[in-house]
Amino acid sequence: MAGNTFGHLFRISTFGESHGEAIGVIIDGCPAQLPLDLDFIQSELDKRRPGQSKITTQRKESDTVQILSGIFEGKSTGTPIALLIPNEDHRSKDYEHNKTVYRPSHADYTYDAKYGIRDHRGGGRSSARETAARVAAGAVAKLLLQYYGINVFAHVSAVGTITAPNLPSLPANELLEIREENIVRCADPAVAKEMIEFIDQVRKDGDTVGGKVSCVIQGCPPGLGEPVFDKLHADLGKAMLSINAVHGFEYGSGFSGSEMKGSEHNDIFLVDGDRPKTLTNFSGGVQGGIANGMEINFTVAFKPVATIMHNQQTVNAAGEAAEIKGKGRHDPCVVPRAVVIVEAMAALVVADQLLRHRASQL
Numbered sequence: 001m002a003g004n005t006f007g008h009l010f011r012i013s014t015f016g017e018s019h020g021e022a023i024g025v026i027i028d029g030c031p032a033q034l035p036l037d038l039d040f041i042q043s044e045l046d047k048r049r050p051g052q053s054k055i056t057t058q059r060k061e062s063d064t065v066q067i068l069s070g071i072f073e074g075k076s077t078g079t080p081i082a083l084l085i086p087n088e089d090h091r092s093k094d095y096e097h098n099k100t101v102y103r104p105s106h107a108d109y110t111y112d113a114k115y116g117i118r119d120h121r122g123g124g125r126s127s128a129r130e131t132a133a134r135v136a137a138g139a140v141a142k143l144l145l146q147y148y149g150i151n152v153f154a155h156v157s158a159v160g161t162i163t164a165p166n167l168p169s170l171p172a173n174e175l176l177e178i179r180e181e182n183i184v185r186c187a188d189p190a191v192a193k194e195m196i197e198f199i200d201q202v203r204k205d206g207d208t209v210g211g212k213v214s215c216v217i218q219g220c221p222p223g224l225g226e227p228v229f230d231k232l233h234a235d236l237g238k239a240m241l242s243i244n245a246v247h248g249f250e251y252g253s254g255f256s257g258s259e260m261k262g263s264e265h266n267d268i269f270l271v272d273g274d275r276p277k278t279l280t281n282f283s284g285g286v287q288g289g290i291a292n293g294m295e296i297n298f299t300v301a302f303k304p305v306a307t308i309m310h311n312q313q314t315v316n317a318a319g320e321a322a323e324i325k326g327k328g329r330h331d332p333c334v335v336p337r338a339v340v341i342v343e344a345m346a347a348l349v350v351a352d353q354l355l356r357h358r359a360s361q362l
Helices: 039-048 092-098 110-113 128-147 172-179 189-204 232-241 254-259 333-357
Strands: 011-016 022-028 067-069 081-086 153-161 211-217 246-252 269-272 275-278 296-302 311-314 321-324
Touching: 011 128, 022 128, 039 128, 039 311, 039 333, 081 128, 092 110, 128 153, 128 333, 153 172, 153 189, 153 333, 172 296, 232 296, 232 333, 296 333
Parallel strands: none
Antiparallel strands: 011 022, 022 081, 067 081, 153 211, 211 296, 246 296, 269 275, 311 321
16 A cells, blocks of 8 residues: 655654554654654644544544654654554444445445455544544644744634634634634634534434534745645645545635636735735635745535444445445544644645755755
């Protein structure tokens, strides 16, 4: 299996399966002498871990991270950083019923078609369990970005048709405090209550629902991005679309920009302090694939979780009609736990582009 490595200068490789002994990540390219706060890394994993509220899967994993290499006396050494997260609550028997049948909208059939073999226990490598390794690596990337005054913040901006489109214009640390006051991780407390009630009802109905996560990157200096094929927004798009259950990505004005005229959409430059800024930000902080110094913003759309607590028609590995039963422990909506995954992948992209940008200058 290829495709397990992400990044150029700040590179990560993840490993492990949902029901294996552990999952983990190796970070290569982290600069030396970066202070690495283990408590911060663990706190990021705690935001993604299962079993944290009534609207998430009840699988109980502490996601306790172990640092195996690359850190000495609290700082990075410049050598590969290895992070390991043991699996503690894998109940493989929950998946015996679908050993030979293909779950609708899962990767069961496609893995069989590609490899001729698949791990039916929770989806193996295709499980969102793998994203815990990304969050651990993303926490290291966040610490690097914070050293340069760059902050990444995301929140749940939609659950189904319930939306919270207008994020308050506040520093990332203040937005984080507001977001963490509710279990759905929406920075609009009033809308959050409605979202929680809806997800809980969907869960009781044995169904699932999709949603959106919106992200802002504050303090990103102009110049980050590598045209032509490694544009900043292109790397962000690839990063987000690599996350399980993501079906859409848009930045700046997104698809609504296609409905505007150029006279409405152009971001007019003005002088503000020591560098040009723009009156509007339909570009989402990126122009020509390069950061322009404005706030970078984008939104990621997640589909409903494919496993529902209802019987569904399907086929088995022999090509025969079959029925699959809804069993196991699954999220009724992934977006509350996906917030920190979006942040992690954004941080990995910006950290990589930051090091590439610095390497291109004398």
